[in-house]
Amino acid sequence: MASKQVVIVGAGFAGLNAAKRLGNVEGVAVTVIDRENHHLFQPLLYQVAMAALSPADIAVPIRSLLARYRNIRVLKATAQTIDVAHRKVVTDAGEIPYDYLLLGCGAQHAYFGHEEWEAHAPGLKTLPQATEIRRRVLEAFETAERETRAEERRRHLTFIVIGGGPTGVELAGAIGEMSRYTLARDFRSIDPRQTRVILVEAGPRILTSFDDRLAARAMRDLESLGVQVWTSARVTDVTDEGVVVGSEKIAAATVLWAAGVRAADIGRSLGAPVDPAGRVITGPDLTIEGHPEVFVLGDMSSRAGPNGRSLPGVALVAMQEGVYAADIIRKEIRKGAQISRPAFKYVDLGQMATIGRSRAISEFRGLKLTGVPAWWFWLLVHIYRLSGFRNRLSVLVQWAWSFMTFGRGARLIVAKDWQSYPEVAAAPPAFEAKVNRGNS
Amino acid sequence: MASKQVVIVGAGFAGLNAAKRLGNVEGVAVTVIDRENHHLFQPLLYQVAMAALSPADIAVPIRSLLARYRNIRVLKATAQTIDVAHRKVVTDAGEIPYDYLLLGCGAQHAYFGHEEWEAHAPGLKTLPQATEIRRRVLEAFETAERETRAEERRRHLTFIVIGGGPTGVELAGAIGEMSRYTLARDFRSIDPRQTRVILVEAGPRILTSFDDRLAARAMRDLESLGVQVWTSARVTDVTDEGVVVGSEKIAAATVLWAAGVRAADIGRSLGAPVDPAGRVITGPDLTIEGHPEVFVLGDMSSRAGPNGRSLPGVALVAMQEGVYAADIIRKEIRKGAQISRPAFKYVDLGQMATIGRSRAISEFRGLKLTGVPAWWFWLLVHIYRLSGFRNRLSVLVQWAWSFMTFGRGARLIVAKDWQSYPEVAAAPPAFEAKVNRGNS
Structure with missing residues (x-):
């Protein structure tokens, strides 16, 4: 009997867990397609953006994660469309036929019809976006240090984070803390404690998925780090000068976007109905x-959770879904026929968000934690869940070190272009003018 | 008495060591100018290119290295020219006057009049170049895995390193080893052991700065990792198809340049004579x-060493020079007058080069080592010399882990562009055509 072809598009939490579950299972040949060569541990991506971790600490090559499963092939390619009628995935490296398809390509940031805002307010979904955000934040402090005009300096020390979900809260808290503690001793001309960090949320409160009490505590924790939280504040424009909130214009050199997501576009090629956020209704x-x-x-x-609302877009949901789908496929391949499928049921293990270096809020099966205990709980869970032993160890060393020293190990601004610097190439002519003047 | 203004351009080994020596010295105000925010430990840059280390492991923010010296100001700016007549440095952030100037801006790759080769054969001097080389090498294996045409596959598995100095030897050795051990188990369609790695050197032998016997041993070590060493072979053209060596055309997707350097152009603005490599004659x-x-x-x-030849462009020379210059400045400022200056004398502590994961050659004060002992010696020296404790620890953990597992922790291909992927944005129209076809 020929093996059944299972094609997994996207090696995120869903795809990777499905693949592992199908690894070395008889009668199954798996192809994992991803446009990147690495699996990304997205819950810690903001730590890369905030210079606490390096990209390699939260990303592991897909090939090495799956190397020991001989029935799994990894293809680095971009899936373009799904041809459901002919059961094949169309990629930039050819068409891949399937018997079963698992589609888990995640989401990207959405600007609600203002895509032109992206250039001024990057979102945080990929490693290049994380290093770009890091570059902008660190560069803003460097520029402020050089700047002599008070108003311009103030603009460079103003950071606006749009969106009061967990990512927005984590980014704003980290910037507040970095400027108060880590950078304070490094600069001479500016006092980084003069930094203004503003978290702008359109709804009446932040962290809506959390309990009221926990969200209120997170708000106080943010304020103690110098973050101003503006709720019921709607952003109406984002330019390279700053942000317009209602009728107020705030001059800010750095604006970060954590306000909304849109499912990967490939879902639309299925021909199935999608919800307003582009998620496929299953x-x-x-x-x-x-x-x-x-x-x-x-x-x-998009699938209804127990309260009628769609399940949240978090790693735990994706992981459980991957395992669920893989188990159905295993059973059906073993039986050689479609089984009567149980409905997917999400086992809610809770949620958490960190604020700065030692505070967090977490809900875990009814247990609500805040402050330092929540942060330790958060640390344990994330260390445990990081894929790949080396990363765990490396992250632990770096966190321990940052914790003791208030340092930020990965505080690098790396140029975007790898070719020789244009300034250097352009230097000789400028010099000639100069020397002539100097000698005359 | 007003402090004397000492301006240091370039926070490499020379500049950084000079700055530390002048730190908290009375009567001295130091400005360190660098276009990057980090000091780079260049001797380990090839390990970033070869995915064994992360950028943050070998780079430390200049501000944190110098934070405890209250008389040192760090300016992130690009120095454009030196106005020696008026004693000031012209930068993109204004003009900086000096009483003493220390210029240590290093070198960049030189293509001997074939600058158009750079796009096809990147050199290794900066972090972006290192991550670009990493991207190209890993991408070549990914492409070979997808490729069905035998000839194209072979082209993608051919790597050419031009230049048989320490950097070229280290790059070629690392590619040879990575393909033989690390990647061998990760790929299904290709056998990475079929990789061809060719080290091309124009001179009659590699590693000319080393003893004959050591260089011969390095050559045997390279060959045992599958690297072909071609000496007396002159590259006459580099294109996106490959390389022309003499009359032979070698198809290769990845070509790396380690064949020559040119001093930073700003040296020419001094008006002093320069040697053919652009180095200022002092x-x-x-x-x-x-x-x-x-x-x-x-x-x-460019300054004559004991044998009449210019001293080599290595970290040890730069460090000793930085300390030497700083000591003269300290003495003169204390005395308030120019002193009779002793000539700079280089204390030669030796040199070393690694070949792969566990072999090296080293010369240390007459002691010549090869093989595994030389590698351990190399490891100790480099761990010890890494600036900043966190990096030492992190590098040690990663090396230990790589050593035990043959893994390469930082094996990430990271896209160059941080904005949303064009392929994804372009998907919907393509899908419509597809679905219509599917339904018709």
Whole structure:
């Protein structure tokens, strides 16, 4: 009997966990397609943006994660569309036929029809975006140090984070803390403690997915780090000068976007209905109507949770969905026929968000924690969940070190262009003019 | 008495060591100018290119290295020219006057009049270049895995390193080893052991600065890792197809350049004579003629060593020069007058080069080592010399882990552009065509 072809598009939490579950299973040949060569531990991405961790600490090559499964092939390619009628994935490296398809390509930032804001307010979904944010934040302090005009200096020391979900809270808290403690001793002309960090949220409160009491505590923690939290404040424009909130114009050199996501566009090529955020609407078994062989997982899919609302776009949901889909496929391949499928049921293990270096809020099966205990809990969970032993160890060393010294190990501004610097190439002519003047 | 203004341009080994020596010295105000925010430990840059270390492991923010010296100001700016007549440095952030100038801006790769080769054969002098080389090498294996045409696959598995100095030897050895051990188990369609790595050297032998016997041993070590060493082979063209050596055309997707350097162009603005490699010719006290206040240090300067040849462009020379210049300045400021300056004398502590994961050659005060002992010696010296404790610890953890597992922790291909992927944005139209076809 020929093996059944299972194609997994996207090696995020859903895809990777599905692949592992299908690894070395008889009768199954798996192809994992991803446009990157690495799996990204997205919950810690903001730590790369905030210079506490390096990209390699939160990213592991997909090939090495799956090397020991002989029935899994990894293809670095960009999936362009799904041809559901002919059961194949169209990629930039050719067409890949499938018997089962697992689609988990995640989401990207959405600017609600203002895509031109992206250049001024980057979002945080990929490693290049994280290093770009790091570059902008550190560069803003460097520019302020050089700047002699008070108003311009103030603009460079103003940071605006748009969106009061966990990512926005984590970014704003980290900038507040970095400027108060880490950078304070490094600069001579500026006092980084004069930094203004403003967290702007359109809704009436931040962290809406959390309990009221926990969210209020997070707000106080943010304020103690110097972060101003503006709720019920709607951003109406973002330019290279700053942000317009209602009728107020705030001059800010650095604006970060954490306000909304849109599912990966490839979901639309399925021909199934999508919700306003572009997520594919799936049945209780996470497949699309009429195609029990097509699973849509993680942030790409919209499926009702116990309270009628769609399940949140978090790693735990995606991981459980990947395992669920893989288990159905294993059973069906073993039986050689479609089974009666149980509905997917999310086991809610809780949620957490950190504020700065030693505070957090967390909800875990009814247990609510705040402050330092929540932060230690957060640390343990994230260290444990990091894929790959080397990373765990390296992250632990770096965190321990940062914790003791208030330092930020990865505080690098790296130029975007690898070729020789244009300034250097342009130097000789400028010099000639200069020397002539000097000698005359 | 007003403090004397000492301006240090370039926070490499020379500049940084001079700055530390002048730190908290009374009567001295130091400004350190660098276009980057970090000091780079260049001897380990090839390990970043070869995915064994992360950029943050070998780079430390200049501000944190110098934070405890209250008389040192760090300015992130690009120095454009030196106005020796008026004693000021012209930068993109204004003009900086000096009483003493220390110029140590290092070198960049030179293509001997074929600058158009750079796009096809990147050199290794900066972090962006290192991550670009890493991207190209890893991408070549990924492309070979996807490729079905035998000839194209072979082209992607051919790596050419031009230049048989320590950097070229280290790069070639690392590629040979990575393909034989690290990547061998990760790929399904290709056998990375079929990789061809060719080290091309125009001279009659590699590693000319080393003893004959050591160089011969390094060559055997390279060959045992599958590297072909071609000596007396002159590269006459580099294109995106590959390399022309003499009359032979070698198809290769990845070509790396380690064949020659040129001093930073800013040296020419001094008006002092320069050698063919652009290095400023200095007197025995490392200053230029007629300007005892202008020191030129490290890879930018050309000064005769004990054998009449210019001292090599290595970290040890630069460090000793930085300390030498700083000591003269300290003494003169204390005395309030120019002293009779002793000539700079290089204390030769030796040199070393590694070949792969556990072999090296080293010369240390007459002691010549090869193989595994030389590698351990190399490891100890480099761990010890890494600036900043966190990096030492992190590098040690990563090396230990790589050593045990043959893994390469930092094996990431990171996209160059941080904005949303064009492929994704372009997907919807393509999908519509597709679905229509599917339904018709």
